[in-house]
Amino acid sequence: MNFLNRYSNIIEKEVFDLVLPKQPANLYEPLKYFLKLGGKRIRPILTLLAGEIFGAKTEDLIKAALAVELFHNFTLIHDDIMDKAPLRRNQETVHERWNSSIAILAGDVLFVKAYEVLGTCPENFLKNLFSIFSKTAREVCEGQQMDMDFEEKSSVTEAEYLEMIRLKTSVLLGCALEMGAIMGNSSEKERQNIYNFGIHIGLAFQIQDDILDLFGDPEKVGKQIGGDVICNKKTLLSIIAKSKANEVDLKLLNSLQLDENLEFKIKTTANLYERLGVRDYCEQKMIDHYNTSINYLNKIENNYSKKKLINLANYLLNREY
Amino acid sequence: MNFLNRYSNIIEKEVFDLVLPKQPANLYEPLKYFLKLGGKRIRPILTLLAGEIFGAKTEDLIKAALAVELFHNFTLIHDDIMDKAPLRRNQETVHERWNSSIAILAGDVLFVKAYEVLGTCPENFLKNLFSIFSKTAREVCEGQQMDMDFEEKSSVTEAEYLEMIRLKTSVLLGCALEMGAIMGNSSEKERQNIYNFGIHIGLAFQIQDDILDLFGDPEKVGKQIGGDVICNKKTLLSIIAKSKANEVDLKLLNSLQLDENLEFKIKTTANLYERLGVRDYCEQKMIDHYNTSINYLNKIENNYSKKKLINLANYLLNREY
DSSP, X not given: OHHHHHHHHHHHHHHHHOOOOSOSHHHHHHHHHHHTTOOOOHHHHHHHHHHHHTTOOHHHHHHHHHHHHHHHXXXXXXXXXXXXXXXXXXXEOHHXXXXXXXXXXXXXXXXXXXXXXXXXXXXHHHHHHHHHHHHHHHHHHHHHHHHHHHHHOSOOOHHHHHHHHIIIIIHHHHHHHHHHHHTXXXXXXXXXXXXXXXHHHHHHHHHHHHHHXXXXXXXXXXXXXXXXXXXXXXXXXXXXXXXXXXXXXXXXXXXXXXXXXXXXXXXXXXXXXXXXXXXXXXXXXXXXXXXXXXHHHHTSOOOHHHHHHHHHHHHHTTOOO | OHHHHHHHHHXXXXXXXXXXXSOSHHHHHHXXXXXXXXXXXXXXXXXXXXXXXXXXXXXXXXXXXXXXXXXXXXXXXXXXXXXXXXXXXTEEOHHHHSOXXXXXHHHHHHHHHHHHHHTTSXXXXXXXXXXXXXXXXXXHHHHHHHHHHHHHOSOOOHHHHHHHHIIIXXXXXXXXHHHHHHHTTOOHXXXXXXXXXXXXXXXXXXXXXXXXHHHSOHXXXXXXXXXXXXXXXXXXXXXXXXXXXXXXXXXXXXXXXXXXXXXXXXXXXXXXXXXXXXXXXXXXXXXXXXXXXXXXXXXXOOOHHHHHHXXXXXXXXXXXX
């Protein structure tokens, strides 16, 4: 993905050049540490690409793109505390390396920094940029809360699950894209189209993530298979399985939840999901959202930059291109 | 303080009327609960009063005032987690009533809400409003981190302590005032004067808080005396005491830190602080900052609303007026 590298290098440089005070060291060191853990920088790249489509200036776009990336990292630091996650990108999480109080505050100040950077965008765009950014930030919090609530709930519907991943993941992709469109002075209609492209690519990506966790190639996925099954996590797969299972299958699903033979648990769950048509169903859902996203993109007048967004979508969804 | 009631009622109504979604209930219920705990709403009142001085429109001011109050409440929710505080205004804190994850997220979404409300201010003020608001929010985080760092440090200088309370408390008062001035189209110079009024009133107030904790009238202060001494908290008093103490007094101070007879500990500390001139020193510091604050206010052309700010300052510092 040569063209992606060029964009991610732009973002990487911005993140690297971000001026942060030295003191208090316990506030800013954790932040610098976390930002250096890297990542694919997909969200800010979306802002750059969307801005290109609508003819926005790169120097304007970069600030908004950086704000999106900083916000995303803020959510990761706080989510890691809530999820008690020990690792992020194979490195210690902030609350693990320092402590929870420091991680809360590092997240808070990163969130401020995101707004501060966004505030350096040209004045005529600020109202719209702040509006979509704040709405999105609020929705991401709602998504995280729904996700936490699901852990306690005995049953979650497909609609609830899709709403959760829309809020937790998709809206930020939509926002990243729409901010690019805003700075390209696009119409309300075009803003909606590019936003919806992001929503559905996000849904497709998240559903794919659920599928790959159980059915992916461990080497390609880069992590052990079946993590969600091991910890009985509610995913689109498990929700659909429950809805498709007859009484006997339900009993099997319930007993598998308690099974301590993990290899058996994963293999049997995978087989059952295949037999119940869960995998096919979810793959079709993923394809549907992918197609919907491309349809939204096609409503926007064609040009070279749009092709890049399609390439990025295909890259995210591991497709040939 | 009749004139204050009128302003605090305006704010109370705004807080009460704040539209928050019903779902996810675990996100928004804790928030509604916390906002209902009340408070003196000093910060948003400062915005309203400063705006009056500079002739800003009330309907514009209210949004910025509400944003300041929401931001302040966000910091309280997160500070309570970090401080492991069980109570806030005699009611359970959010992390105590629900849990830390919910409190982190309730704080986050309240912070977003603050920005969202600020974004509804007139477009021509947004750049300046967001700029001072984000700078202040960042500084408040820095102040909280310094405060946490002090717990681990063996010694803290007077300058470090004053910088900590400036960041943790004063800058938000300054920001609240300056936002009112911004919406009154005041000059840069006037913005600085009103901001500095807030900084020094904040310092005076916080120093007074330290003094009252040990030397206040329990009935007027509304809490038990000596709380800071009991938990060996670093305050301006303890820092000055250490700097004024000779070897013998230092030994006494150190042994008092470990003393389990709390009544004796408080009384002996208070006597020692009196004898060392700590109380006088701190009271003079407080008066100095009060006078400095009034000097800054006097640089602004006189009018009726300015008198209200002086009344508010006197009210905060328990003075006759």
